[in-house]
Amino acid sequence: MGGDHGLKSVLPAALASIKAHPELHLILVGDESQINEDLKQLNGLKHLGKSLSIVHAPEQVEMDELPSHALRNKKNSSMRIAINLVKDKKAAACVSAGNTGALMATAKFVLKTLPGIDRPAIISEMPTTKGKTRMLDLGANVDSSAEHLFQFAIMGSVLVQAVDNIEKPSVGLLNIGVEEIKGNDQVKQTAHLLSAAQDINYVGYVEGDDIFKGTVNVIVCDGFVGNVAIKAGEGMARLMIHFIKEAYKKNFLIRCISLLSLPVLQILKKSLDPSQYNGASFLGLNGIVIKSHGSANEFAFQQAIERALNESRNNVPHLIRERVSSLLKQG
Numbered sequence: 170m171g172g173d174h175g176l177k178s179v180l181p182a183a184l185a186s187i188k189a190h191p192e193l194h195l196i197l198v199g200d201e202s203q204i205n206e207d208l209k210q211l212n213g214l215k216h217l218g219k220s221l222s223i224v225h226a227p228e229q230v231e232m233d234e235l236p237s238h239a240l241r242n243k244k245n246s247s248m249r250i251a252i253n254l255v256k257d258k259k260a261a262a263c264v265s266a267g268n269t270g271a272l273m274a275t276a277k278f279v280l281k282t283l284p285g286i287d288r289p290a291i292i293s294e295m296p297t298t299k300g301k302t303r304m305l306d307l308g309a310n311v312d313s314s315a316e317h318l319f320q321f322a323i324m325g326s327v328l329v330q331a332v333d334n335i336e337k338p339s340v341g342l343l344n345i346g347v348e349e350i351k352g353n354d355q356v357k358q359t360a361h362l363l364s365a366a367q368d369i370n371y372v373g374y375v376e377g378d379d380i381f382k383g384t385v386n387v388i389v390c391d392g393f394v395g396n397v398a399i400k401a402g403e404g405m406a407r408l409m410i411h412f413i414k415e416a417y418k419k420n421f422l423i424r425c426i427s428l429l430s431l432p433v434l435q436i437l438k439k440s441l442d443p444s445q446y447n448g449a450s451f452l453g454l455n456g457i458v459i460k461s462h463g464s465a466n467e468f469a470f471q472q473a474i475e476r477a478l479n480e481s482r483n484n485v486p487h488l489i490r491e492r493v494s495s496l497l498k499q500g
Contacts, residue, residue, distance in 0.1 A: 170198075170199040170200065170226070170229040170247045170267070171229065171230065171232065171247070171248065171265055171266050171267025171268060171463070172232075172266030172267060172461065172462075172463040172464070172465060173232075173266075173463050173464045173465075174266075174464075174465070174466070175266075176199070176203065176204065176207045177207075178266070178465055178466050178467050178469070178470050179197075179266070179470055180197075180204070180207050180208060180211055180213065181211060181467040182467045182468075182469075182470035182471040182473075182474060183195050183197065183213075183221065183474070184211060184213050184216070185467065185471050186471055186474045186475070186478075187216060187220035187221065189471075190478065191220070193220065193478060194220055194221070194222070195220065195221055195222075195474070196221075196222050196223075196224055196251075196254060196259075196260055197221060197222070197223045197224070198223075198224045198226050198247045198250050198251040198254070199223075199225075199226050199229065199247040200225070200226070200227075200229075200247075201223050201225035204223050205223070208221075224250060224251075224254070226245060226246060226247035226249075226250045226251075227245050228243050228245045228246040228247070229243075229246050229247050229248070229267075230243050230246045230247075230248045230249075230267055230268050230271045231268070232267070232268050232463060233268075234268055234271060235270075235271075236268070236270040236271045236273070236274035236275075237274070239268065239271035239274070239275065240271070240274050240275055240278060243271075247267075248265055248267050248268075248271060248272060248275055249275055249279070251263045251265065252275055252276050252279045252280065252456075252458065253279060255279075255280065255456040255457065255458070256279050256280055256455075256456060261457065261477075261481040262456070262457035262458070262459060262477035262478075262480065262481050263276070263456070263457070263458045263459070263477075264448075264458075264459045264461060264470075264473050264474055264477045265458075265459075265460060265461065266460075266461040266462065266463050266465050266470060266473075267463070269308070269460055269463075272451075272458065272460055273289065273291075273309055273451060273460075276289070276451055276454055276456070276458045277289055277454065280454045280455045280456040280458070281454070281455050282453050282454060282455070283453055283454065283455055283486060283489055283490045283493065284490065284493065284494065285320070285490075285493035285494065285496075286320055286324070286453040286489070286493060287316070287317055287320065288309065288310050288313070288317055288320075288453065289309055289451050289452060289453035289454050290305045290306035290307075290309050290310065290320075290321045290324060290325075290392070290451075290452050290453055291305060291306055291307040291308055291309045291392070291395075291449050291450070291451060291452075291460065292304065292305035292306070292307065292324070292325055292328060292449060292450050292452050293305075293307055293399070293446065293448070293449035293450070294446040295380055295381065295388075295399070295402065295446070296381070296440065296446060297380070297381050297382060297383030298381065298382055298383055299382070299383030300383060301383070301446070302380065302383055302384075302385060302386060302387070302388060303325055303328065303329055303386065303387050303388070304380065304387075304388040304389075304390070304395055304398070304399065305321050305324070305325050305387075305388075305389065305390075305395065305452065306321055306390065306391065306392035306395050307392065307395040307396050307399050307449060308392045308393075308395065308396035309392050309451070310391065310392040311391065311392050311393040311396075312391075312393075313355070313391045313392060314355065315355055315356075315358035315359040315361075315362060316362070318342070318355070318356075318359040318362075318389055318390075318391065319359055319362040319363060319366070320453070320493070321389050321452075322340050322342075322359075322363055322366075322369055322371070322387065322389045323366075323368075323369065323489070323492055323493055323496060324452040324453055324489050325338075325340065325387040325389060325452070326338050326340055326369055326370070326386075326387055326492075327485065327488045327489045327492050328450065328452060328480075328485055328489075329386050329387055330488075331480075331483040331484075331485055331488050332479050332480065332483055332485070333386070335386055337370040338370060338385075338386035338387050339370050339372045339384075339385040339386045339387070340363065340369055340370055340371050340372065340385060340386070340387045340388075340389060341371075341372055341373065341374065341375035341379065341384060341385035341387070341388050341389070342356060342359055342360055342363065342371075342373070342374050342375065342388075342389050342390070343374075343375055343376075343377070343380075343388050343389065343390035343394060343395075343398075344356050344374040344375070344376065345376070346374065346376060347373065347374045347375070347376060348374075349374075351374065352374070355391070356374075359389070360373070360374070366496060368492065368495065368496060372385055375388060377398065380398060380402065381402070403443055406443065410437075410438065413434070413437075443462070443469075444465070444466060444468050444469035444472065445468075445469075445472060446472070447461055447462050447465050447469035447470070447472045447473050448460070448461055448472050448473030448474075448475070448476035448477070449461075450476065450480060450485075452485075452489065453489065454486065455486060456486060457477055457480045457481055457485065457486060459473050459474075459476050459477045459480075460473075461473035
C-alpha cells in the first residue's frame, strides 16, 4: 500500500512475477476491497488461491510518518502484518515500497537481529564498468563502530557469495585514500579487524571512484557515508541524461544526427536506469526484508520481488548466521 504509486505498481509487478516464476506464491497485504477491485481491472482475480492470496490490513503507514509512531500505533498496518507473516514462517520474505524508517524499525522490532549481529544494514547493487558491486550500509546506521562495519563486511560477503555465486567475494573499505595512513580511527580499526579475519577476502581501502569502477564485489561504509554516496551517484546519472538530452536540442542538424545515435542512447539509458537495481536488502535480521524505492514503477518493483526470491532460495539469513558463528568461534 506504500510508495508513490501503491497498488498501481505493486499489482502489475506481482502478476508479472508469478508469470515469470510459476512456483512463486505472493501474499498481498493491504486493503482487501481495493486490492480485489484493482486485480479485477488487471484480470488478475483468476490467480487468487493459486499464485496469489490476500491478507487484509485495515491500516497503513504513511510515507512521512515517524518510525516510532508507526511502531507504537500501527500494529494493524500492512507493513506490520507483512513482517509478522515472515516472523510466523507464513512468508519467506517481505517486500515493501513504504516508509524506509518505519520498515526498518518494525522489521528490527518484530524479527530481531541474528546472533552476533548488533545492527541490520541496508545493502544494494551499484552499476559499474565491470557489471555491478554491492554496497552497505546505505542509511540504516549513521554512527557505526568498527565492530559494526566488520559485521557489515561479513553479511555483504555472504550475500554476494550466495546470490551472485562468487566463491570469495572481494571486500573493500570505503575511505578517502588507499594509503594505510588515510582515514579516521573508525576506518583504521575496521581495517585491522578485516585484515585479521581469515574468512573474508579483504583487499584494502577503496575510494569513491572505485564504487563505479567495479574494483571490488562488496564495499563497506558507514550508513551516513553510504547514503550520501548512492544518492550522489543517482543524481549524477540523472544529470548526465539531462545534459545529453539538452545537447541534442541545440539545433536542427544535431537533432537529425541524434536519430542515428538513438540505439546508443537507448543502451546508455538502460545502463543508467536505476529501476533495474531496485530492491535494497535489510541484512542481519531473522528474516528477509526488501525495501523498494518509493517511486518504483512496475518493472522496478518486480526487480525487488526478484531479489526477495533469490535471497529466499539461497536462505541468506541462515548463511549469515553460520558465518558469524564461525568467526565468533575463531575470535
